[in-house]
Amino acid sequence: xxxxxxxxxxxxxxxxxxxxxxxxxxxxxxxMKIKGxxxxxxxxxxGWGAAxxxxxxxxxxxxxxxxxxxxxTTHAEPTVEEKRKPFLYRYFIEIPEAGQFKFFDTCWMRExxxxxxxxxxxxxxxxxxxxxxxxxxxxLTDNGYLVMKFFFxxxxxxxxxxxxxxxxxxxxxxxxxxxxIWENAHYKESQKVYDKYxxxxxxxxxxxxxxxxKDKEWAELQVLRFLNQGIDTALKNHSLAVxxxxxxxPLKQMPLLKDIPLDKSLTDEEYxxxxxxxxxRLHDLHYKLxxxxxxxxxxxxxxxxxxxxxxxxxxxxxxxxxxxVVHPIASPEPHEKARHYLWRFWKRLPKTGxxxxxDRTWYGRVMVERLEGFCSENDWQRAYNxxxxxxxxxxxxxxxxxxxxxxxxxxxxxxxxxxxxNTPEKQWKITDEDWRNREKWDLYEGAVNDMIQKTSxxxxxxxxLESVDKKYARIKALRIVISELEKACKER
Numbered sequence: 001x002x003x004x005x006x007x008x009x010x011x012x013x014x015x016x017x018x019x020x021x022x023x024x025x026x027x028x029x030x031x032m033k034i035k036g037x038x039x040x041x042x043x044x045x046x047g048w049g050a051a052x053x054x055x056x057x058x059x060x061x062x063x064x065x066x067x068x069x070x071x072x073t074t075h076a077e078p079t080v081e082e083k084r085k086p087f088l089y090r091y092f093i094e095i096p097e098a099g100q101f102k103f104f105d106t107c108w109m110r111e112x113x114x115x116x117x118x119x120x121x122x123x124x125x126x127x128x129x130x131x132x133x134x135x136x137x138x139x140l141t142d143n144g145y146l147v148m149k150f151f152f153x154x155x156x157x158x159x160x161x162x163x164x165x166x167x168x169x170x171x172x173x174x175x176x177x178x179x180x181i182w183e184n185a186h187y188k189e190s191q192k193v194y195d196k197y198x199x200x201x202x203x204x205x206x207x208x209x210x211x212x213x214k215d216k217e218w219a220e221l222q223v224l225r226f227l228n229q230g231i232d233t234a235l236k237n238h239s240l241a242v243x244x245x246x247x248x249x250p251l252k253q254m255p256l257l258k259d260i261p262l263d264k265s266l267t268d269e270e271y272x273x274x275x276x277x278x279x280x281r282l283h284d285l286h287y288k289l290x291x292x293x294x295x296x297x298x299x300x301x302x303x304x305x306x307x308x309x310x311x312x313x314x315x316x317x318x319x320x321x322x323x324x325v326v327h328p329i330a331s332p333e334p335h336e337k338a339r340h341y342l343w344r345f346w347k348r349l350p351k352t353g354x355x356x357x358x359d360r361t362w363y364g365r366v367m368v369e370r371l372e373g374f375c376s377e378n379d380w381q382r383a384y385n386x387x388x389x390x391x392x393x394x395x396x397x398x399x400x401x402x403x404x405x406x407x408x409x410x411x412x413x414x415x416x417x418x419x420x421x422n423t424p425e426k427q428w429k430i431t432d433e434d435w436r437n438r439e440k441w442d443l444y445e446g447a448v449n450d451m452i453q454k455t456s457x458x459x460x461x462x463x464x465l466e467s468v469d470k471k472y473a474r475i476k477a478l479r480i481v482i483s484e485l486e487k488a489c490k491e492r
Contacts, residue, residue: 001202002195005153005210010218020217023224027063030231031101035068037238038098040145040339043227044107047152048190049180050162051213056152057103059220060227069101076110076179084293084351086397087111087129088136092346095140097338108133109197114179116193117186128396130200135389137206142242142382143340146234147206148227151198152213156187241378245385249392250458256449262409265469278478279318285485286319286355292492293352295399298481299361301448302406304434305416307470311406312357314474315481324355329364341365341375341383342390352398361403362387366451371443384454391460400488401460402481405452406467410441 011019034041043060045053061069072094082090088108096102112129115121121129137147154162163180166172183190202208209226213219266274289296298315300308312326327348336344342362350356365387370380391401408416417438420430437444456462463480467473 001198001208001210002151002153002191007212008222010212010215010221016217016221020221020224023221023228024063026228027060027224027231030228030235031064031068033235034101034231035065035099037235038338039231039234039238040096040098041101041231041234042096042104042140042145042147043101044104044109044147044149045152046106046109046150047211047213048154048159049183050159050166050176051152051154052216052219053105053152055216056213056220056223057105059216060223061101061103064101068099069103070096071103071105073105074107074110076106076114078111081351084353085349086393086399088132088393089346089349092136092343095145095339095343097335098144099338109201113190113193113197117190130197132393132396133201134203135393137201137203139342139386139389140340141205142386143379144238145340146230148230149201149206149208150211150223150226151194151208152211152219154213156184158214159184159187241376242382244378244381247385247388247454249388251454252456252458252461254452254456254462255464257407257445257452260407260464260466262407262412262466262468264466264472266471266475268471271471271475274475275314275478278475278482279314281482282315282318282478282485283320285482285489286323288489289355289485290320290323290353292489294485294488294492295350295352295394295397296355296485297350297394297399297401298355298357299363299401299403300357300359300406301361301363301367301404302465302467303408303413303444304437305413305420305429306406306408307467307473308359308404308406310470311404311465311467311474311477312359314478316357318478319355323353324357325350326357326359329358329360341369342386345390349394350399362390363451363455367444367447370447371440384451388455388457388460391455391457395459398492400484402484403456403460403462404465404477404480405448405462406465406473408467410438412468413438 010016045057047053057071061071074091074094078090091108094102094104108129112121112126112133116126140147163176163184166176198208198210209222211219211222300312302308316324316326325348329344332341332344345358345362348356348358365375365383366380369375370377394401417430417434420426452462463477465473465476
C-alpha cells in the first residue's frame with residue numbers, strides 16, 4: 001500500500017482554506033449527530049516518526065465539543081504490568097463509549113511492527129496478532145463502532161529534514177527518540193514491514209487511508225474528508241443488521257440439559273474426605289501456576305439457586321487470597337452498557353499467574369439479554385461466534401479456561417426458592433425477579449442448550465455440574481479444576 005501509494009494533488013491555497021472551513025464545519029455538525037445516534041468512533045493515527053500525527057489530531061479535535069472526545073497515546077512498548085495481560089488488553093479497555101470519539105495516537109499497529117523490526121516477534125506470532133487485530137476490528141464494527149485508520153506517509157528525505165529541525169531546537173529535541181532515528185536510517189526496511197501490516201489489516205469494514213503528510217494543512221484536509229465520509233456512511237448504516245458468521249472452531253458434542261441424570265450424590269463422609277484432599281492439591285497447584293505464570297479463568301453459569309456460590313467458595317478456600325479475584329457479574333452499569341458488551345470482561349481479566357473467577361459471565365448475552373430483549377436478535381445470534389473468538393484469544397495468550405454450567409431441575413429450584421423465602425437469614429438471596437424467571441424456565445432451557453451446543457469448543461469446553469446434591473457438584477468442580485491445571489502445568 002505504501003510502495004504503490006499515488007499522491008493526490010492538493011487544492012490551491014485559497015481553495016484549501018475554503019474546503020478546510022467546510023470540512024471542519026461538517027465535522028462539528030457530525031459530532032452532534034454522533035452523540036444523538038450513540039455511535040462510538042475510534043480514530044487511529046499511525047505513521048512515520050515526525051509525520052505530524054499529533055498536530056493534525058490537535059487541529060481535528062478543535063471542531064468537536066470537548067465533552068465528546070478523548071485522546072489516547074499508547075506507547076509501543078507495554079509496561080511490565082501490561083505484559084502480564086493479553087496483547088489486546090491495553091487497547092481494548094480504551095475503546096470509546098457510545099456517542100463518543102476516541103483518537104489514538106498510535107494503537108496496536110506499532111507494537112506489532114516494532115516486534116518484527118527488532119526481531120522479538122516471530123512470523124507465527126505476527127500472523128496470530130494480525131488475526132487478533134482483524135477479528136477485534138470486525139467485532140467492533142459489527143457491534144456498531146466506526147473504526148477509522150490513518151497512516152501518515154512522508155519520504156525518507158522529508159523525515160530526515162523534520163528530525164534534524166526538531167533536534168536543532170532545544171525546546172523540541174525531546175520529541176525525537178532513538179526509534180525515530182533508527183527508523184529513518186532503515187527507512188526501506190521499515191517501509192516493507194509497514195506496507196505488509198497495512199495490507200494484512202486492510203478490510204472493507206475498517207480500511208486504511210494513506211495520508212500524504214508533507215504539508216500539514218493538506219494532511220488535515222485529507223483526514224477531515226475521509227472522517228466525514230466515514231461518519232456519514234456509518235450513520236446511514238447504523239441500524240442495519242450484520243451478517244451472522246459461521247462458527248470456525250471445533251466443537252465438543254454436548255448433551256441436552258433434559259438428558260443429564262441428576263441422581264448423583266456423595267455421603268457426608270465421602271464429601272469431607274474428598275474436600276480436604278482436593279483442596280490441599282489445589283492449594284499446591286496455585287503456587288505452581290504463579291511460578292509458571294499461567295493465567296486461569298473459571299466461568300460459572302447456572303440456574304438460580306443451583307449452588308454456584310457454594311461451589312466457588314470451595315475452590316477459593318484452597319487458593320492464596322493474594323492470587324485470585326471473584327467477579328460477581330450483575331446487570332451492566334451505564335458506562336458498561338455504552339461499550340462493546342465484552343469490554344467489562346476484558347477489564348476483569350487476570351494477569352499471568354493469577355486466577356479470575358466469574359460468577360456469571362459474558363454468556364448473559366445469549367441468555368438473559370436474548371430472552372429479556374436487552375439486545376437485538378442479530379446481536380445475540382452473532383455473539384456465539386464472538387465469544388468463541390474471545391475465548392480463543394485468551395487461550396492463545398496462555399489462559400486455562402474452565403466453564404461450568406451448574407444444573408438442577410425445576411422442582412429442586414422451587415424447593416430452594418421456598419426455603420430461602422421462609423428462612424429469614426436467607427431471604428436476601430431471593431428476589432421477585434427470581435420468581436419471574438422461573439416462569440420462563442422452558443425458554444431459558446432452550447437458550448442454555450443453544451449456548452452449550454454452540455460454544456463448547458475444544459479449547460474451552462463446558463463442564464456440567466449436577467447439583468441436586470451440592471456436595472457432589474463441589475467435588476466434581478474441584479476435580480475438573482485440578483485436572484485442567486495439572487495438565488497445563490505439565491505442558492509448560
